[in-house]
Amino acid sequence: MLRTILVKNEYRISDGLSYPDIRTNYMIKNNDSSSLQSRSPTFEALVRNVCDYKTKNAEFCPFPDDCLAIHLRLGDFVSLKSKSEYLALLDSVNKKVDENKNLRSLAVVTALNFATGVFKYSKTKLETNIDILHAFIQGCPLPVQLHSSTPDEDFCKLATAKHLLISFGGYGELAKRVKDALV
Numbered sequence: 003m004l005r006t007i008l009v010k011n012e013y014r015i016s017d018g019l020s021y022p023d024i025r026t027n028y029m030i031k032n033n034d035s036s037s038l039q040s041r042s043p044t045f046e047a048l049v050r051n052v053c054d055y056k057t058k059n060a061e062f063c064p065f066p067d068d069c070l071a072i073h074l075r076l077g078d079f080v081s082l083k084s085k086s087e088y089l090a091l092l093d094s095v096n097k098k099v100d101e102n103k104n105l106r107s108l109a110v111v112t113a114l115n116f117a118t119g120v121f122k123y124s125k126t127k128l129e130t131n132i133d134i135l136h137a138f139i140q141g142c143p144l145p146v147q148l149h150s151s152t153p154d155e156d157f158c159k160l161a162t163a164k165h166l167l168i169s170f171g172g173y174g175e176l177a178k179r180v181k182d183a184l185v
Contacts, residue, residue: 071163
């Protein structure tokens with residue numbers, strides 16, 4: 003699904019939301035060139051693909067309505083963010099749980115993806131990722147289920163979740179935009 007909305011083979015669509023040169027050169031853009039709009043054919047196709055994915059995949063199981071889905075950006079990006087920035091997301095989790103007493107569990111969607119250059123894998127980065135993930139889970143006020151499947155399934159689960167919080171990065175931001183378009 004996400005591959006069908008690729009801007010070029012080497013870029014994910016969420017990259018196109020963050021990098022103006024990709025958006026300008028490869029993606030259909032809105033009039034002010036600042037972001038993709040929900041009226042954009044590319045964005046509309048992604049929303050349709052999410053709808054198709056959840057209806058055509060019998061094994062697809064969305065998060066329950068009493069679950070708060072959380073996208074936690076880990077992996078290569080961890081070197082650019084401090085542990086305290088990740089743990090600040092816990093404030094949002096606690097606030098959401100306090101505001102909605104019907105929530106019974108948390109689903110953390112994450113993956114330890116690494117790239118090249120400054121984002122290259124190292125044992126230290128992996129250990130930092132694990133430390134952040136453990137600290138985050140320990141600070142959560144409800145039982146946590148880790149979820150990391152295929153990028154498509156993860157994306158569809160986030161985009162169709164009744165309750166969603168995202169950290170940072172194009173993947174989570176795009177899932178939230180699709181979720182908002184589906185409502």
